[in-house]
Amino acid sequence: MQVVQDTGEIIETPLTPEDLALSWKKSVCPYCGVGCGVLVGSKTGRVLKVRGDHNHPANHGLLCGKGATLPQMVHTPDRLAHPMMRTARQAGLQPASWDDALGRIAAEWRRIIRDHGPNAVAFYVSGQLLTEDYYVVNKLAKGFLGTNNVDSNSRLCMASAVSGYMTSLGADAPPGCYADIELADCFLLIGTNTAACHPVTFERIRRRKLRAPGRVKVLVADPRKTRTADIADIYLPIRPGTDVALLNAMLHVLVRDGLTDARYIQRHTSGWDAIAALVEQYPPERAAELCGVAADAIIAAARLFGRARAAMSFWSMGLNQSTHGTAKNNGVINLHMATGQIGRPGAGPFSLTGQPNAMGGRETGGLAHLLPGHRLVADESHRRAVETLWGLPAGRISPTPGLTAVDLFKQMAEGRVKSVWILCTNPMVSMPNLSLARRALEQAELVIVNDIYHPTETTQLADVLLPAAQWSERDGTVTNSERCISYLEQAIEPPGEALPDWQILCRFAQMMGWGEAFGFANAEAVYEEYKSLTRGQDLDIGGVTYDRLKQGPLQWPCPTPQHRSTMRRYTTGVFSHPDGKARFLAHEYKAPAEPPDAQFPMALTTGRVRDQWHTMTRTGKIPVLMKKEPEPFLELHPQDAAPLGIGEGDRVTVRSRRGEASAKTRLTTTITPGTCFMPFHWGGLWGEAVVNQATTDAYDPTSKQPELKFCAVRLEKVTSDT
Numbered sequence: 076m077q078v079v080q081d082t083g084e085i086i087e088t089p090l091t092p093e094d095l096a097l098s099w100k101k102s103v104c105p106y107c108g109v110g111c112g113v114l115v116g117s118k119t120g121r122v123l124k125v126r127g128d129h130n131h132p133a134n135h136g137l138l139c140g141k142g143a144t145l146p147q148m149v150h151t152p153d154r155l156a157h158p159m160m161r162t163a164r165q166a167g168l169q170p171a172s173w174d175d176a177l178g179r180i181a182a183e184w185r186r187i188i189r190d191h192g193p194n195a196v197a198f199y200v201s202g203q204l205l206t207e208d209y210y211v212v213n214k215l216a217k218g219f220l221g222t223n224n225v226d227s228n229s230r231l232c233m234a235s236a237v238s239g240y241m242t243s244l245g246a247d248a249p250p251g252c253y254a255d256i257e258l259a260d261c262f263l264l265i266g267t268n269t270a271a272c273h274p275v276t277f278e279r280i281r282r283r284k285l286r287a288p289g290r291v292k293v294l295v296a297d298p299r300k301t302r303t304a305d306i307a308d309i310y311l312p313i314r315p316g317t318d319v320a321l322l323n324a325m326l327h328v329l330v331r332d333g334l335t336d337a338r339y340i341q342r343h344t345s346g347w348d349a350i351a352a353l354v355e356q357y358p359p360e361r362a363a364e365l366c367g368v369a370a371d372a373i374i375a376a377a378r379l380f381g382r383a384r385a386a387m388s389f390w391s392m393g394l395n396q397s398t399h400g401t402a403k404n405n406g407v408i409n410l411h412m413a414t415g416q417i418g419r420p421g422a423g424p425f426s427l428t429g430q431p432n433a434m435g436g437r438e439t440g441g442l443a444h445l446l447p448g449h450r451l452v453a454d455e456s457h458r459r460a461v462e463t464l465w466g467l468p469a470g471r472i473s474p475t476p477g478l479t480a481v482d483l484f485k486q487m488a489e490g491r492v493k494s495v496w497i498l499c500t501n502p503m504v505s506m507p508n509l510s511l512a513r514r515a516l517e518q519a520e521l522v523i524v525n526d527i528y529h530p531t532e533t534t535q536l537a538d539v540l541l542p543a544a545q546w547s548e549r550d551g552t553v554t555n556s557e558r559c560i561s562y563l564e565q566a567i568e569p570p571g572e573a574l575p576d577w578q579i580l581c582r583f584a585q586m587m588g589w590g591e592a593f594g595f596a597n598a599e600a601v602y603e604e605y606k607s608l609t610r611g612q613d614l615d616i617g618g619v620t621y622d623r624l625k626q627g628p629l630q631w632p633c634p635t636p637q638h639r640s641t642m643r644r645y646t647t648g649v650f651s652h653p654d655g656k657a658r659f660l661a662h663e664y665k666a667p668a669e670p671p672d673a674q675f676p677m678a679l680t681t682g683r684v685r686d687q688w689h690t691m692t693r694t695g696k697i698p699v700l701m702k703k704e705p706e707p708f709l710e711l712h713p714q715d716a717a718p719l720g721i722g723e724g725d726r727v728t729v730r731s732r733r734g735e736a737s738a739k740t741r742l743t744t745t746i747t748p749g750t751c752f753m754p755f756h757w758g759g760l761w762g763e764a765v766v767n768q769a770t771t772d773a774y775d776p777t778s779k780q781p782e783l784k785f786c787a788v789r790l791e792k793v794t795s796d797t
């Protein structure tokens with residue numbers, strides 16, 4: 076096995092005689108959206124080893140430390156093996172039968188829907204569900220329960236990338252593939268700590284750079300100088316939230332220096348005149364003032380991008396988690412359209428998804444405004460197509476998009492949504508403005524949670540807790556960041572009575588009287604039905620079968636059995652808007668929703684560390700990962716610490732208008748002055764460091780993605796008297 080270390084070193088472990096005695100199954104790492112292929116070695120019902128799959132195009136055998144330690148999160152003492160219920164909020168959870176647990180949900184949901192209508196119930200799901208789970212939850216809610224209230228934690232992660240692609244290119248998903256990394260000679264990494272959050276992809280970029288250091292150029296824009304910037308030719312330490320100004324200024328330089336592709340713009344795009352007029356107003360000197368970086372650095376970065384033979388851009392939460400996340404995504408895509416750096420080998424904009432199946436979720440309609448097959452709730456012909464396939468009368472699917480994550484929790488807190496079913500996610504750590512999220516779950520009449528562990532910060536608030544089968548214990552499919560669909564084989568049996576999430580939902584549907592529509596014999600039957608809803612759509616997977624996927628992954632679209640999958644889209648310059656053209660979208664720079672002021676003078680930004688995953692329900696159980704980053708921290712520039720009397724290691728309270736968190740300080744000059752950083756992984760079960768107590772739930776008006784990367788705070792040193 077090859078494991079990338081945080082130093083960039085690769086540790087290789089050879090196969091041992093014991094390894095040869097294991098049963099090996101193909102799967103995919105269940106953590107980040109890189110979607111590394113893995114081989115899972117098991118014996119007598121236990122997962123004992125994992126190895127990187129050399130035949131998988133995402134990683135070619137490489138894994139990071141999280142992927143390499145997967146077996147340690149499978150068999151843990153807190154695995155949930157049986158349904159549990161509580162009879163009253165003050166009472167403890169008690170074991171229950173599946174029939175009693177699902178029967179209670181069915182009875183309560185019938186009552187709530189009868190008294191308050193279908194929008195009084197909701198599902199809050201996860202980019203870690205498999206495609207089959209996602210499809211069933213959407214069919215159940217949108218087709219049968221009559222509510223579009225299905226939103227996902229992907230709303231916190233990728234929604235701005237979705238709206239960016241949709242508005243610029245006319246369809247969701249990145250045009251290119253990971254193999255473009257080995258063909259590109261310029262990388263723009265903006266709003267992404269790729270080294271920490273997508274380590275295997277970063278390793279491919281790093282290797283590309285090291286092999287041709289003079290020819291391959293790397294540009295990094297980030298308020299924190301992370302390890303990602305170690306390979307940068309130009310590092311732009313921008314103020315948080317100023318990306319639109321930077322991107323407009325880069326386009327200004329491209330125009331001014333004659334580095335745009337006039338032929339491509341004329342043939343394949345629309346909206347050029349408006350964007351050209353806008354960026355005229357963004358000379359690098361103006362952006363330098365807004366972004367806090369040197370104008371010369373902006374000019375140099377733009378020239379490297381504009382002169383590249385093939386340029387790729389990567390980004391993730393740093394652009395997406397913003398009240399202007401869609402504009403930031405449009406800004407990156409504008410650069411590619413203006414230079415013709417799209418739809419050809421080694422070139423293109425490429426959003427890095429945070430979760431393993433964020434893409435599959437979008438494909439199956441896993442956001443509140445979507446239906447399966449990249450269809451829209453608001454489009455009558457789309458609703459009709461789905462109703463026909465589901466055997467429903469016309470008009471059954473509501474034309475009103477459901478509640479997105481933040482609004483769902485707000486309406487629950489206000490008592491309008493009466494019950495929520497949470498699958499495979501831990502919102503009591505990951506949602507912004509956590510005190511509101513807590514009020515929401517306390518206010519709800521019935522909180523149902525499917526999980527693999529108990530306790531988590533969310534399962535502690537469940538009225539009905541249902542045991543889900545996890546990675547390696549069931550089969551299904553995922554789609555990673557490059558539109559690549561992989562099949563995950565089952566390696567072992569789930570513990571006790573745990574079931575795959577799709578089966579739990581089908582059992583519930585049967586109790587509601589919809590057994591025929593949810594009588595799937597297995598995961599493959601679910602997939603086949605979902606597949607039929609993609610025919611003729613941009614993501615057509617008519618040619619993808621479980622049998623083909625067992626041979627190896629396939630990239631959509633892949634419409635026929637003979638089709639060999641699609642590495643790159645838009646290769647003919649025809650885009651998905653009705654006129655076939657990609658659209659330049661002009662956005663003025665706007666400040667974040669909550670700028671610092673006299674009362675709250677610092678900007679707080681949040682993010683991840685390399686060796687933890689999301690809310691640590693899995694990685695927090697793995698000693699070797701905990702050892703690398705044992706506790707939460709507050710990163711702070713010495714210039715900001717000194718006036719407050721804060722020294723290295725001092726405990727500091729970070730206070731915002733909504734709440735507070737505390738952690739020990741790490742002083743560093745690698746963060747932009749005026750900004751502080753805390754990782755979001757540590758939740759209430761770990762102590763007081765829960766940073767999302769402080770973050771804001773203000774969101775982008777188009778994507779509805781909250782601004783987890785920016786809110787105003789003040790810092791207070793914790794003394795023995797406080």
Ligand code: SF4
Binds near residue numbers: 104108111143
């Ligand atoms: S966490 Fe991401 S980069 Fe690491 S092994 Fe898993 S999929 Fe690959």
